[in-house]
Amino acid sequence: MSEAHTSTPRCVALVGPYLSGKTTLLESLLHVCGARSRKGSVGDGSSVGDTSAEAKSRKMGVDLNLAHGSFMDDEWRFIDCPGSVELRQDMMDALSVADAAVVVCEPEIERAAVIAPVLKYLEDAGVPHVLFINKMDDTENRVRDVLAALQAHSSLPLVLRQVPIRDGEDVTGYYDLVSERAYHYKEGEASDLIPLPESMTGRAEEARAEMLESLADFDDALLEKLIEETRPDKSEVYADLAADLSGNLIMPVVLGAALHDNGVHRLLKLLRHEVPEVAATAERKGLGGGGEALAQVFKTAHVPHVGKLSLARVFRGRIKDGETLNGCRVSGLLRLRGAETTKLADAGAGDLVAFGRMEDVRAGDVLTPSGAKLDVLGWPDALAPVYAFAINTQDRNDDVKLSGALQKMCEEDRALTVAHVADTRQMLLRGQGEMHLSIAFDRLASRYGIKATRDRPAVPYKETIRKPAVEHGRFKRQTGGHGQFGDVHIEIRPLPRGKGFAFEDKIFGGHIPRQYIPAVEDGVKDYLARGPLGFPVVDVAVTLTNGSYHSVDSSEAAFKQAARIAMSEAMPKCEPVLLEPIAEVRISVPSEFTSKVNAIVSSRRGQLLGFDARPGWKGWDEVTAHMPEAELADLIIELRSATLGLGTFTTRFDHLTELMGREAERVVQTRGAAAQ
Numbered sequence: 001m002s003e004a005h006t007s008t009p010r011c012v013a014l015v016g017p018y019l020s021g022k023t024t025l026l027e028s029l030l031h032v033c034g035a036r037s038r039k040g041s042v043g044d045g046s047s048v049g050d051t052s053a054e055a056k057s058r059k060m061g062v063d064l065n066l067a068h069g070s071f072m073d074d075e076w077r078f079i080d081c082p083g084s085v086e087l088r089q090d091m092m093d094a095l096s097v098a099d100a101a102v103v104v105c106e107p108e109i110e111r112a113a114v115i116a117p118v119l120k121y122l123e124d125a126g127v128p129h130v131l132f133i134n135k136m137d138d139t140e141n142r143v144r145d146v147l148a149a150l151q152a153h154s155s156l157p158l159v160l161r162q163v164p165i166r167d168g169e170d171v172t173g174y175y176d177l178v179s180e181r182a183y184h185y186k187e188g189e190a191s192d193l194i195p196l197p198e199s200m201t202g203r204a205e206e207a208r209a210e211m212l213e214s215l216a217d218f219d220d221a222l223l224e225k226l227i228e229e230t231r232p233d234k235s236e237v238y239a240d241l242a243a244d245l246s247g248n249l250i251m252p253v254v255l256g257a258a259l260h261d262n263g264v265h266r267l268l269k270l271l272r273h274e275v276p277e278v279a280a281t282a283e284r285k286g287l288g289g290g291g292e293a294l295a296q297v298f299k300t301a302h303v304p305h306v307g308k309l310s311l312a313r314v315f316r317g318r319i320k321d322g323e324t325l326n327g328c329r330v331s332g333l334l335r336l337r338g339a340e341t342t343k344l345a346d347a348g349a350g351d352l353v354a355f356g357r358m359e360d361v362r363a364g365d366v367l368t369p370s371g372a373k374l375d376v377l378g379w380p381d382a383l384a385p386v387y388a389f390a391i392n393t394q395d396r397n398d399d400v401k402l403s404g405a406l407q408k409m410c411e412e413d414r415a416l417t418v419a420h421v422a423d424t425r426q427m428l429l430r431g432q433g434e435m436h437l438s439i440a441f442d443r444l445a446s447r448y449g450i451k452a453t454r455d456r457p458a459v460p461y462k463e464t465i466r467k468p469a470v471e472h473g474r475f476k477r478q479t480g481g482h483g484q485f486g487d488v489h490i491e492i493r494p495l496p497r498g499k500g501f502a503f504e505d506k507i508f509g510g511h512i513p514r515q516y517i518p519a520v521e522d523g524v525k526d527y528l529a530r531g532p533l534g535f536p537v538v539d540v541a542v543t544l545t546n547g548s549y550h551s552v553d554s555s556e557a558a559f560k561q562a563a564r565i566a567m568s569e570a571m572p573k574c575e576p577v578l579l580e581p582i583a584e585v586r587i588s589v590p591s592e593f594t595s596k597v598n599a600i601v602s603s604r605r606g607q608l609l610g611f612d613a614r615p616g617w618k619g620w621d622e623v624t625a626h627m628p629e630a631e632l633a634d635l636i637i638e639l640r641s642a643t644l645g646l647g648t649f650t651t652r653f654d655h656l657t658e659l660m661g662r663e664a665e666r667v668v669q670t671r672g673a674a675a676q
């Protein structure tokens, strides 16, 4: 058991900011693992990942890319995650089954903050993570400056493992601070061992001392050696590095250029020695070692011609094709590599597989042969939506097809939800941003052949009244045979904001028989669904004060009609006024952007309520404001463009407020009574 590696496959997720080079790194990892004879590229569309039409047309990752390889007899499973903030859900879900993450970032200083959300998520989820600073072939920035900028966004100390060797401005190799060896990069191959250039010895020693000091913070024996100026054994340093990564005490940092395979061999070696095994990951997630076979599903994919696939990690035991898990049969056990699939007879602990046609299984489910309920593994919450489209079919005959397709797409992507809004009679597709929803929209066409249209979501305005009124409504019809007769006197008065609707019956002496009174209330409510301005009416009280009936002709329907008549006569005289929904919005941004947020809030008719440090986020603020819902539809777009894509917000309905003047006129003209 003292061996640094075992034969169980380990799983690493590639995460990090948008376009930092994760899919390129996957390609390079597979190349170094010998899993691809020719290395592909995202540039010409020949990579293992990003093969879908939606990924190719956008030149970005839109899905999880799974792949596998072996390096020095160790089995690896890779999950390359899309970097866009709008596609974070996939990353979060994939991380819940990974043994570790490689955070891929660019060697940037001004935009270093783009790494913050990923690091914060990894820290909160407790996933061990290594930082790979990519694109070292294309930078003049000094590594120590890049590191200082990145450190501001990590709670864990960044522990630099290599220093770059430069020829002029070009990075041509690196010095490994643990093995104390220098290497020269070689395109497509492992680097050559070279002597450390003399000019670098000072910097190398300094960086090595810094690394050891960071490790000594967690190892008293090492600290003593450093104080006594004894050189620690390499094996001791390696052991510390492995323990500190697994224990989420440090974030080791390596350098490279995935495009040229630079530093990738070294990265794999680091992973080989330091990434925890699946048993340790299971333990980290609260799962004991013994017991029956167990897998957790982290993603559902509906693949044309294949059907539903449940992507899962086996945490324990061995699972066979055809076996029953949670009462559902595994019909097809597959290994995925990009868009390719390979059939397997069985899969053991550590493996990353796809179970075929388990219709009742959802992402997050923990599967076992006995189906025992286990919630120890944990599962991230679905992200709350920040953007929506109202969606419709161009051809009404596609309506059933549309709801079937959306159901599948929402199952595949938990950050995507569909809701029918009764007030506005719209079907809303909600998600993480314009691009997230556009991808879904494109898929409706490319996968399901559905042409849909999209609109802005309508704001659910309401209306109320400012003055009371009394009214008499009579419905009388004589059309041969049975007639119809209902007669009511009502009083209408405004209620305070937020009180909704109240109905009171003050009939005495049987002027209207009891059985007709609910019909009067129904008639009033019917009317209130669309007031004089064209919107649902709220905050009114209606009192039935008097009336009369006919022993033969009166009916529930007649009283309902009489009530409607009384309401439609009275309400326009009650000074109807439009009510606009106001939300409480909490906007989170790095504090350097707080003043920009204040300006955005004011320009959108918002009222600032205050700002504070964002709980648990170093260097971030949370601004709270009341903002009209009408101003929130594209808030995320403006917010992201003002904050390097980092700003986010949550919102919840707070209250309704009167809307008057030009804006109210415009709403009534375009959406209300005048428009219908």
Ligand SMILES: Nc1nc2c(ncn2[C@@H]2O[C@H](COP(=O)(O)OP(=O)(O)OP(=O)(O)O)[C@@H](O)[C@H]2O)c(=O)[nH]1
Pocket: 017, 018, 019, 020, 021, 022, 023, 024, 025, 042, 043, 059, 060, 061, 062, 081, 082, 083, 084, 134, 135, 136, 137, 138, 256, 257, 258, 259, 260
């Ligand atoms: N110069 C240079 N360019 C690179 C390197 N690695 C990746 N790139 C380029 O960076 C761009 C993005 O690469 P991807 O691999 O698609 O990045 P990604 O992180 O997977 O992107 P998303 O999944 O969309 O977040 C491409 O144009 C790559 O060619 C590198 O090491 N050096």
Ligand SMILES: [Mg+2]
Pocket: 022, 023, 024, 050, 060, 061, 080, 081, 082, 083
């Ligand atoms: Mg990618």
